[in-house]
Amino acid sequence: MVPNRDYGFxxxxxxxxxxxxxxxxxxxxxxxxxxxxxxxxxFTPSHTLSGIGVARDDLSDDxxxxxxxxxxxxxxxxIMRDPQAVPGAERITKNPKLQSxxxxxxxxxxxxxxxxxxxxxxxxxxxxxxxxxxxxxxxMQISKSTAREMGLRVLTTTRYRVTTERVQVRNKRNKLVxxxxxxxxxxxxxSRDDRLxxxxxxxxxxxxxxxxERRFGGRDWAVFAYHCGEGCVSExxxxxxxxxxxxxxxxxxxxxxFSATPxxxxxxxxxxxxxxxxxxxxTYWFRIQRAQxxxxxxxSDPKAFIALAQDxxxxxxxxxxxxxxxxxxxxxxxxxxxSCEDIKANMGTKLVRAxxxxxxxxxxxxxSPDQPENLDYFLQASPSAxxxxxxxxxxxxxxxxQMKPKGEKFRPLEVTSLxxxxxxxxxxxxxxxxxxxxxxxxxxxxxxxxxxxxxxxxFVLDDLGWEGYLGxxxxxxxxxxxxxxxxxxxxxxxxxxxxxxxxxxxxVSAKERSRPDQLPPVSELQ
Numbered sequence: 001m002v003p004n005r006d007y008g009f010x011x012x013x014x015x016x017x018x019x020x021x022x023x024x025x026x027x028x029x030x031x032x033x034x035x036x037x038x039x040x041x042x043f044t045p046s047h048t049l050s051g052i053g054v055a056r057d058d059l060s061d062d063x064x065x066x067x068x069x070x071x072x073x074x075x076x077x078x079i080m081r082d083p084q085a086v087p088g089a090e091r092i093t094k095n096p097k098l099q100s101x102x103x104x105x106x107x108x109x110x111x112x113x114x115x116x117x118x119x120x121x122x123x124x125x126x127x128x129x130x131x132x133x134x135x136x137x138x139x140m141q142i143s144k145s146t147a148r149e150m151g152l153r154v155l156t157t158t159r160y161r162v163t164t165e166r167v168q169v170r171n172k173r174n175k176l177v178x179x180x181x182x183x184x185x186x187x188x189x190x191s192r193d194d195r196l197x198x199x200x201x202x203x204x205x206x207x208x209x210x211x212x213e214r215r216f217g218g219r220d221w222a223v224f225a226y227h228c229g230e231g232c233v234s235e236x237x238x239x240x241x242x243x244x245x246x247x248x249x250x251x252x253x254x255x256x257x258f259s260a261t262p263x264x265x266x267x268x269x270x271x272x273x274x275x276x277x278x279x280x281x282x283t284y285w286f287r288i289q290r291a292q293x294x295x296x297x298x299x300s301d302p303k304a305f306i307a308l309a310q311d312x313x314x315x316x317x318x319x320x321x322x323x324x325x326x327x328x329x330x331x332x333x334x335x336x337x338x339s340c341e342d343i344k345a346n347m348g349t350k351l352v353r354a355x356x357x358x359x360x361x362x363x364x365x366x367x368s369p370d371q372p373e374n375l376d377y378f379l380q381a382s383p384s385a386x387x388x389x390x391x392x393x394x395x396x397x398x399x400x401x402q403m404k405p406k407g408e409k410f411r412p413l414e415v416t417s418l419x420x421x422x423x424x425x426x427x428x429x430x431x432x433x434x435x436x437x438x439x440x441x442x443x444x445x446x447x448x449x450x451x452x453x454x455x456x457x458x459f460v461l462d463d464l465g466w467e468g469y470l471g472x473x474x475x476x477x478x479x480x481x482x483x484x485x486x487x488x489x490x491x492x493x494x495x496x497x498x499x500x501x502x503x504x505x506x507x508v509s510a511k512e513r514s515r516p517d518q519l520p521p522v523s524e525l526q
Contacts, residue, residue: 043361043394045498047491049469053395053460054402056261058245067467068254068286074468075283075290079122080312081322088125089298089305092117098126101202109206111219116206118291119226128198138195140205150204152194160184220253220285228281236275236282239268253285262455263402283466316434325471326435326483334438338422343377351380351419351439355390355499358412362393366414366445370424381418382439387492388470388484389415389442390499395460396453405452413457416479417443432473432481440483447478 048055051063059067079085092098102120106113123141124130136143147154163183168176194200205226212222216233225233240256241248243265260269275281298305314327322328336350337343343351353376358364369378381389393413400410420436435441446454461480464470469488475481484492 042359042397043390043499043502045391045394045495047494047498048391049464049467049491051258052463052467053399053456054261054263056258056463057264059258064254064258067258070467071254071257071283071286072289072293074466075287076294076308077312077322077325077328078287079291079294080309081314081328082125083320084125085294085312086306086309088121088127089295091126092121093295093299095126098198098202101198105203105206108203109210111206111210111213114292114295115219115223115288116202116209118288118295119205119209119223120202121295122287122291128201129196136195137193138201139198140195140201142195142201142205146208147195147204150208152200152204153192154190154195155192156188157191158186158188160186218252223285223288224253224281227279227284228275232275232281236268236271239265239271243268253282257282257286261399262459263399324473325465325485326432326441326473326481329471329483329486330435330438330440334440335422335434337419337437337439340374340377340421343380343419343421346439347377347380350382352383352386352496354379354381354386354415354418361390361499362397362410362412363389363415363444364412365418366416367418368416370427378418378420380439381442382489383493383496384484384489385418385440385442385492387494387496387499388482389413389444391492391495392444392457392460392464392470392482395464396457399460400453400456403452403456405450408450408452410453411449414445414448415442416445432475435481435483438483440489442482443475444480444482445478446480 051059051067098117098120102113102117105111105116109116120126120139123136124139126139128139130139130141131137132141142150142152144154161184163185164180165183166178166180169179171177194204209222209226212225212230213219215230216222216225216237221233221237224236228236236256237251240246240251240259243256243259245265246255246259256268257272259265260272262269272282276283294305294308297308312322312328314322315332316330317323317327337346347353354365355361356365356379365379367375367378369375396413397410400408417436419439420433422434422437425433425437432441444457446457449457461470461472461482465472468485469491470482470484472480472482
């Protein structure tokens, strides 16, 4: 499942992919494999997503394919949120000269033209004169050093400009006089830069990619190296081939990405994390795959492509580029709760009370309302948001237990905000405050977490986020603002219903406890 529209796969294909993740998860919980079983001392949902967190261990080929497809689809956001997504697709696909160059590049390199044009699309949005602040230039964004390796010529000439200034100096009679001084200042200009000539840059980049494919033994590694560099990929490939659970014959970029966790293959995990912090290059291959699908969509149905781009615009951010997934998923019509009276009117339907048993559910409510008498209202959220919170706590604790960090005791995640009425949200200074009146988001403060638990939390959030299940963003100095994707709110509502039917629900009021089976259908609880 992916947020909003998904034109890369049929609806039935999406349903089947999500079903596989869900059903395999049910089987995995019953298995006796080391590190996969959950403790009976805390809440374990009967509906889980396989391959998340600790369950990344030894992914089957089928499950890896599912996770790879979901990861590719999740790259829709970083591509389509950019205002250049639509004009870039038009430049790439509708320019006859560029299309001819892409076809020629495919012929000389043996690579698909769709791959070469997808790289040009993401690197420059099809702009032959594009220039990065870090140095790469042209439609394929080639650095000077790589240009030389490709056989492209980048020549410079030194020129001079003359400036004058008037200064006071003393003459022979020791009197101050004004004198004009000329300065000759050198500067460098490009006399020839093949990177800015698509007829030269595109075929050279394609041949370079083909050489990378031969060197690293896979097209996925070649694409990765185009972004990360040859030295980077040499190291990552070596770590992948030595990683637990990966045979040397199956060392792919997808295997590398999904086999790296803080619980095992830690060297690989740390290397992936370092590259992610640098430039997100471990996700580049997935992004290129999605770019190929999106360009094909633009060719076949430009109106659908433009509608998809519209879906990924934020209604709240002033910037042209949506800052994060939550800013795209939440719409103005989702901001339902303008006052405590609105919350009161929706308690038990659109909003339900958070379950409060920290040791059992793995989270603790630390809500501070504007007035003490409003606490009951502020302890509400949508069932899907509470299911997301419960699931995050479950997966975080499972991974933390597998890591066994020395000297640590698991601390329930500190929940500092659930639903908030709009009239209160507007009085606080946090940028994300207004979205709380949707009931679909919550905040977790991580400042007091032990290092191992914090690492587990961030890994689980990344894992769920990259697959399109949730979005999260920093809100303040040590708080995370989190919410589920619209496409999977039904699943997380089911997790909440699981929790409501367990012994952990005994902290809920007698009225709520008496009717776990009387909740509205899942479709009405979103």
